[in-house]
Amino acid sequence: MGFDQARVNRIFRPETYAEDVPYGLFRELRAEAPVWWVEESAVGEWPAGPGYWAVLRHADVKQVLRSPEDFSSHLGATQIRDPDSPADLAFARTMMLNQDPPDHSRLRRAVAAAFTPRALHELTAVVERRAAELVAAIRPLGEADFVPVAADLPVRTLARILGVPDQDRQLLVDWSNRVIGYQDPEYARSSTADPARLTETGRAALAHRPTTVTTPDGRPLNPRSRAALADMFGYAHALAEQPPPGSMVARMLEAGLSTGEFETMFFLFAVAGNETLRNGLPGALYSLLQHRDQYRELCRRPELIGSAVEELLRWWPPVLEFRRTATRDVELAGQRIPAGDKVVVYHASANRDESVFPAADRLDLTRTPNDHVSFGFGPHFCVGARLARIQMTTLLRRIVTELPGLELAPGPPPRRLVSNFQNGLKDLRVRWR
Template sequence: MANPTAALHDPDTYTHGVPFELIEQLRASGPVHWVDEPALPGLPEGSGYHLVIDHAPVTEVVRDPATYSSALGGTQIRDPATPRDLDYVRRMMLNMDPPEHTRLRKLIAASFTPRAVRALEERISGHAKGIVDRMLDGPRECDFAKDVAADLPLLTLADILGVPAQDRGLMFDWSNRVIGFLDADYASSASFDAGQGTSLAREAVALRPSPDADGRMPDPRGRDGMPDLYRYAHLLGDAKRADPGDDVMSILLAQRTDDGGELSVEEFENMFWLFAVAGNETLRNGLPGAMIALLSNPEAMAALRNDPSLIPGAVDELLRWWTPVMTFRRTATCDTSLAGTSVRAGDKVVVSYLGANRDPAVFERPDELLIGRKPNNHRVFGHGPHVCVGAHFARVQMAHLFREVLGRTRAIQLGGEPALLRSNFQRGVKRLPIRWAA
């Protein structure tokens, strides 16, 4: 009999949708399950891992960095290819443990000043209106994932990072390459036209890698796989130190730690990677995921259209129902026990946010979209020390966009089958054709 967890590891599975029935079958026999890592197209063989699918042990893992480390092996299921690659990913905040993680997180938190937050919220509102203006000006059909959802996080991140508007398409390609490294449509993404960008963009794009003889791109988690991103970040950091703006990254570069230190060039480059890629991709998939949720539940869409005041409260439920980031990895620092399962030092422990967000012990009728659900203790943004620093802005963007889309249309329906990302990490939407009546 085949290992029932094999489908959960195989990225091909998710091009057809999440196998929620399989997750519930596994949940019935326990909250933690062993998953083998056979070699698959684009994925090398691995040591295997403990998959945690219940809400309580997922929360336990992500709250306890002393026992379950982000730094020991990084936060992706697949191991970095070499010790050098592992050393490099450890320099990114996502793959740090306290106290190093805490130091950088404090600098970021201090950079989101009340004034900067207010300005960003105003810009988000304007961006959402402009995007829907363009949507309604064209034919009454579009690809919601590419033509609508992809633009808002790019515009918001350009504001946060101080990236000139003409260069924001770079972030679209960078995100595709990192998050979609297992998907042939995304792995070598190069849609940005350097001729339309700034001199910084042209210098960076000159370093953009090309596929090898087998059509494979270098691992995008390391510096060697993203030389164009790191060059752009370096040039942008230099420019901001010389001539600061009012964006969050300029504020961040001016921050000083308690001992008088400042963000190093390498730390800034890695911070830029984190914002430009992770800050983009979660919402870029969460927005079309939320649209799929509403198309699957027309009564919920009607309720939000009839009473827009419900939209901010519904955002968390839309995100829970879709759950853009499906998994995150930790590595056990010592022999321990997790929900009755023995875990050895060095074992990979992978939390399933998908599983946690459908746990019937926490969520009544977990498979249903209940836009008034309260409380809604989901794990879309993680939990504990690594809870997403951009959660507030993700919620604000989703609320503004759906307020515009629903408030300015009379009906929306699916215009074709969605195309889903080949990934066991990000629940991605590559294409979502819709039609509407204005």
């Protein structure tokens, strides 16, 4: 293989994605081999890891995701970085995201029981009302940062799902910042929740927030550990003890989730349910405004919004990659992978695979079919994908139809999140007539 290992390793480094997703490098790597060995160098205060196999082609990504018997979510969890201790790994394994069938299937059924057609209909009405309010609030301004505008919609929707009072809504933002943005100093220790505005439950949770970022023996505190998120799990426990009557929380508990299982489900919803849209919506709008011909076509033909959302998800996948662990010695696309090795599937690379997407590096809002993997594939296909699509469709339709002449505002380009996991923007200033 004619690639320097240091160049291959760029796809691991978080700072790579602060500049842009390395689609050109992915394309070159795919052309030469479907699976590559990547070294995990130290990142800031985080130690080096053992390395992993990167899976870059669409067919192989789907093969890994649909084969939990060979590529487990449970053995080592689903983040590239290994949990720091056996206790951290045991904690991670309690989450639905980090389980394999049949345990994963049972938890998924309990969550799905809360998303009845009636519940989705009610949530759709909430989304439509809030999207209308958001656009009406900024319309007279002529210019705004779209990132906090977009972030408000999934947070309010999540608060409705989880039974979080409006006063405590900002806690959801803070928790997801700490978990997802831990590689970005601007996000890692941010806190915007005002204790004076919180409910009694919110203030009680905040009192348990860790005051140190290291463990007693001096190691960096894993941002996804129970110790680092004691305030969030305390809040989830209080919700499970007294769920709002008739809420989706109550329905999940009635469907068989234990209090402990609900606490880890709260973690998943509060982070994944927030960040997917918080990254996907600004990324979609930024992509549109960088491709003026496609933006004008959508303005002219608003009926394209359905296929446009799918193409924008392909073009700007909110999640860049996910990790699995080989359960046995296995061969993937001609590459032998030993049992216990990490295997990381790159959604961002698979979504630009030329063998599946003709003219893959061209944004085409009329593209159909569109077999992107931005919501995953197989047993772990995103349980909230339908709701995410509803939110993206609703807000983008209003933005495009109610803010005429939309364009990027003059000034420095948007800043990207420092993360090799989430494909995010930290700001996106836009203006309109």
